[in-house]
Amino acid sequence: MTRTYLPGILAMAAIVVASNILVQFLLGNWLTWGALTYPFAFLVTDVMNRVYGPQAARRVVWAGFAVGVACSLIGTQIMIQGDGYEFPAVTLRVALGSGLAFLVAQMVDIGVFSAVRGGAWWKAPLISTLVGSSLDTALFFSVAFSATLGWIDPAADVSWAQETLPALGVGPVTPLWVSLAIADWMVKLSLAMIALLPFRLITRKLTQNPV
Numbered sequence: 001m002t003r004t005y006l007p008g009i010l011a012m013a014a015i016v017v018a019s020n021i022l023v024q025f026l027l028g029n030w031l032t033w034g035a036l037t038y039p040f041a042f043l044v045t046d047v048m049n050r051v052y053g054p055q056a057a058r059r060v061v062w063a064g065f066a067v068g069v070a071c072s073l074i075g076t077q078i079m080i081q082g083d084g085y086e087f088p089a090v091t092l093r094v095a096l097g098s099g100l101a102f103l104v105a106q107m108v109d110i111g112v113f114s115a116v117r118g119g120a121w122w123k124a125p126l127i128s129t130l131v132g133s134s135l136d137t138a139l140f141f142s143v144a145f146s147a148t149l150g151w152i153d154p155a156a157d158v159s160w161a162q163e164t165l166p167a168l169g170v171g172p173v174t175p176l177w178v179s180l181a182i183a184d185w186m187v188k189l190s191l192a193m194i195a196l197l198p199f200r201l202i203t204r205k206l207t208q209n210p211v
Contacts (some may be wrong), residue, residue: 010050012064015041030183038144039191046125049113051206061106092153097143105136133188145177
């Protein structure tokens with residue numbers, strides 16, 4: 001890897017590490033603080049793609065994936081005390097869901113961005129982030145908490161995520177993890193719009209030309 005990609009790699013690594021830490025702290029009933037940091041991984045990927053091309057973006061994504069795997073491995077070794085028992089801070093299902101969602105969503109983001117990059121400057125980052133973010137949310141929450149995929153890690157107790165209640169407290173009755181997924185997805189969509197401004201500023205700065 002060249003020095004050119006180093007800032008992107010460092011930024012992606014910082015976002016992944018911060019998100020893995022902040023996901024442990026609740027923000028209201030449906031979110032964690034990590035939900036506010038993780039979506040900016042798409043900003044890093046899109047900036048790298050716009051300025052240096054898809055190959056550079058893929059290298060940054062693989063670096064972020066490696067950091068995420070390392071964080072998950074560390075998390076599986078950290079035991080949390082419960083009511084008379086211990087459980088890992090990161091279960092196998094959460095680790096698999098996190099890694100799979102990150103890698104697939106980011107790679108799809110790169111592909112979509114490259115396919116529509118010839119239009120208005122905002123078109124590629126917005127569309128690719130919306131597609132990638134939606135895929136990320138669907139993959140992570142399904143793998144980590146869906147009852148259908150319980151065979152992945154039968155020992156993991158995700159019964160709390162199966163509790164049924166109105167979606168986001170007001171909608172139809174669904175498992176809790178569905179409300180968590182919806183809230184996460186809504187944050188990602190909102191931040192996709194907000195991230196257009198830093199995307200514009202950063203890419204113009206790096207290229208010294210309008211994009």
